Amino acid sequence: MIRALLVERDDEGKTAAAVKEIDEAQLPEGDVTVAVEYSTVNYKDGLCIGPGGGLVRTYPHVPGIDFAGTVESSEDERYAPGDKVVLTGWRVGEVHWGGYAQKARVKADWLVPLPEGLTARQAMAVGTAGFTAMLAVMALEDHGLSPEKGEVLVTGAAGGVGSVATAILANLGYEVAGVTGRPETADYLTGLGASRIVPREDLAETVKRPLETETWAGCIDAVGGAMLARVLGQMKYGGSVAAVGLAGGAALPATVIPFLLRGVNLLGIDSVMQPFDNRVRAWARIARDLPLDKLEAMIHPATLEDLPGLGRDILKGQVKGRIVVNVNA
Structure with missing residues (x-):
């Protein structure tokens, strides 16, 4: 069993988000299973945690459009157990279950190797x-x-x-x-x-x-x-x-x-469907050109339990800097 923020919708169309234990077998199909370490909170996440904003297709749903962690298993030769990876975009956390869980299963094409010089936590501060x-x-x-x-x-x-x-x-x-x-x-x-x-x-x-x-x-x-x-x-x-x-x-x-x-x-500027090569280029530039001390100054730590409130806050424009969610805390 793994812990996840699960959003469910009742017969009247009302949604509610809560941290629950789910069976790993419930994860969607994909080539690579990642042990998620950190995620973050974006405006789209606020929509998906709440009423969906037209982004979520089916319920129950695990939001989280970003995550970083370690490959646990892979059916794709590009990734092996132990590899550090980061994911942003590709409608993960919207249509496909996302990073607000201790594990995620996704297509290998959606992943990018974590660049040297960045930790999973720093990648999610980004x-x-x-x-x-x-x-x-x-x-x-x-x-x-x-x-x-x-x-x-x-x-x-x-x-x-x-x-x-x-x-x-x-x-x-x-x-x-x-x-x-x-x-x-x-x-x-x-x-x-x-x-x-x-x-x-x-x-x-x-x-x-x-x-x-x-x-x-x-x-x-x-x-x-x-x-x-x-x-x-x-x-x-x-x-x-x-x-x-x-x-x-x-x-x-x-x-x-x-x-x-x-x-x-x-x-x-579209970040969702960016080609792989430009993603790698951007992440390499981030590792080189973003001062990590300034990045640290932006970080506000959070846990899965904090997410429902943070989702409401970001929709109201009340979030400053970058929230980093430790999904295992």
């Missing part, structure tokens, strides 16, 4: 949020961003993606402006390397002018909505925005003027 942040940094660099080009804006900076993005960019020598609606996180963000704090209200509303003063050389945006529209009009000529989230809404009340007159690029 998780999907940090992986997405690195994908965004790589996309901006691939489109010409470099430190001498100017200041980089990070919206939703105190959240999971924003925290890791701020730490990585600062470590690479960029001047980072962090946007937050929580003034109490200012010291936290400057500790991660932000050179200045931008109050959310400064960018929260659209303006009639499609173009404003050229301010940002690049941007990692986790907010979307009106804030993204506003930022597009403030980008420097040829600058790029990597869009990673929609905390402020899915609609984009913008014009095409920044694209036509300033050559601004809007780059979509």
Whole structure:
């Protein structure tokens, strides 16, 4: 028997999450069985722990879109017992049972070897949020961003993606402006390397002018909505925005003027279906470019029993930094 956070739905459609013991035979089909050591909490996890958000197909369900641990058994020659692995994405924790259990069984194609220099705990302090942040940094660099080009804006900076993005960019020598609606996180963000704090209200509303003063050389945006529209009009000529989230809404009340007159690029960042080679590239960059002392400062430890409350908190925007869940505690 193994312990897991099991989400069940009653006949009236109401869901409830609780830690229960389940038979290992209940794990879904897959090539590789992993003894999970750590997981984490992302926005999608909050949805799956709660009402599902349209992500969960069948119940009972084990959420957890990320996990890291040790291969216990494998039917695929790429992995052997004892190998350290990490998984993010591929709709694990949504459609397929995920990492909120002491064991997980998944397809070998979904796994990535844990990079040298990172522990399983550190990998889950990174998780999907940090992986997405690195994908965004790589996309901006691939489109010409470099430190001498100017200041980089990070919206939703105190959240999971924003925290890791701020730490990585600062470590690479960029001047980072962090946007937050929580003034109490200012010291936290400057500790991660932000050179200045931008109050959310400064960018929260659209303006009639499609173009404003050229301010940002690049941007990692986790907010979307009106804030993204506003930022597009403030980008420097040829600058790029990597869009990673929609905390402020899915609609984009913008014009095409920044694209036509300033050559601004809007780059979509998807972490779920990334090809294997780019996953390996991103994890190698994380191990190299994310300062581990800054990563440690983001961590809030948790157990399986804490997850129902944390799921509610992250949906309310009340989580700072990165939650690391010890599934065996």
